[in-house]
Amino acid sequence: MTLVPTKEAMDALLVIDIQIDFCPGGALEVAEGDQVIPVANRLMEQFDLVVATQDWHPGDHKSFAANHPWRYPGQVIDLNGLEQILWPIHCVQGSFGAEFAPGLNTEQFDRVFTKGTDPEIDSYSGFFDNGHRKATGLGDYLKEKGVDTVYVVGLAADVCVKFTVLDALRLGFNTYLVTDGTRGVNLEPDDTKKALKEMSEKGAILIDSADIGPS
Ligand code: VGL
Ligand code: ZN
Numbered sequence: 001m002t003l004v005p006t007k008e009a010m011d012a013l014l015v016i017d018i019q020i021d022f023c024p025g026g027a028l029e030v031a032e033g034d035q036v037i038p039v040a041n042r043l044m045e046q047f048d049l050v051v052a053t054q055d056w057h058p059g060d061h062k063s064f065a066a067n068h069p070w071r072y073p074g075q076v077i078d079l080n081g082l083e084q085i086l087w088p089i090h091c092v093q094g095s096f097g098a099e100f101a102p103g104l105n106t107e108q109f110d111r112v113f114t115k116g117t118d119p120e121i122d123s124y125s126g127f128f129d130n131g132h133r134k135a136t137g138l139g140d141y142l143k144e145k146g147v148d149t150v151y152v153v154g155l156a157a158d159v160c161v162k163f164t165v166l167d168a169l170r171l172g173f174n175t176y177l178v179t180d181g182t183r184g185v186n187l188e189p190d191d192t193k194k195a196l197k198e199m200s201e202k203g204a205i206l207i208d209s210a211d212i213g214p215s
Pocket of ligand 1: 028
């Protein structure tokens with residue numbers, strides 16, 4: 001009989017879109033967005049696998065209000081059959097605002113997955129575009145590494161973090177949302193509250209970073 005070493009189930013930390021444009025002063029600023037940086041840094045030390053996502057749009061991306069004559073941010077349009085909120089120009093590939101936020105320990109990242117690169121479709125989730133038409137590769141990467149549990153931090157709670165968490169659940173990962181490690185855009189004042197409720201109802205476990213011990 002040969003003994004096959006069993007792959008131990010592994011936890012991964014997903015660091016979602018902690019970029020300059022989503023921090024105070026950025027093009028699509030999230031109030032207190034920079035406050036997730038120390039939380040993310042502290043948690044990274046406790047995980048064997050840290051994977052980041054980076055919102056990474058071409059300049060002609062159709063989620064930008066500026067690419068539609070007479071439209072302005074916050075309006076909703078039909079984009080190739082999907083409802084699309086129009087955003088200010090943000091996270092343009094190679095631009096300053098698309099860089100990871102200063103102070104974020106990016107040297108701890110094992111991999112970075114970019115998203116939102118197709119100008120015709122937006123991608124809030126780190127796993128798929130908004131139509132679930134194409135995968136970013138994150139899901140397969142995590143499965144290859146033997147990950148069965150993910151902890152999620154980053155920006156924004158009511159947009160990319162929410163859709164990443166919902167896709168993680170759909171893909172069968174045990175999914176923890178670190179509440180003090182995220183902040184929301186809040187186009188409507190209650191959006192973050194509603195997002196947390198939806199994630200929780202769909203099976204995510206909401207946890208405070210203080211309750212995550214060294215593994
Ligand atoms: C995001 C809006 C547009 C996010 C990205 O990272 O939450 N929000 N693009
Ligand atoms: Zn974006």
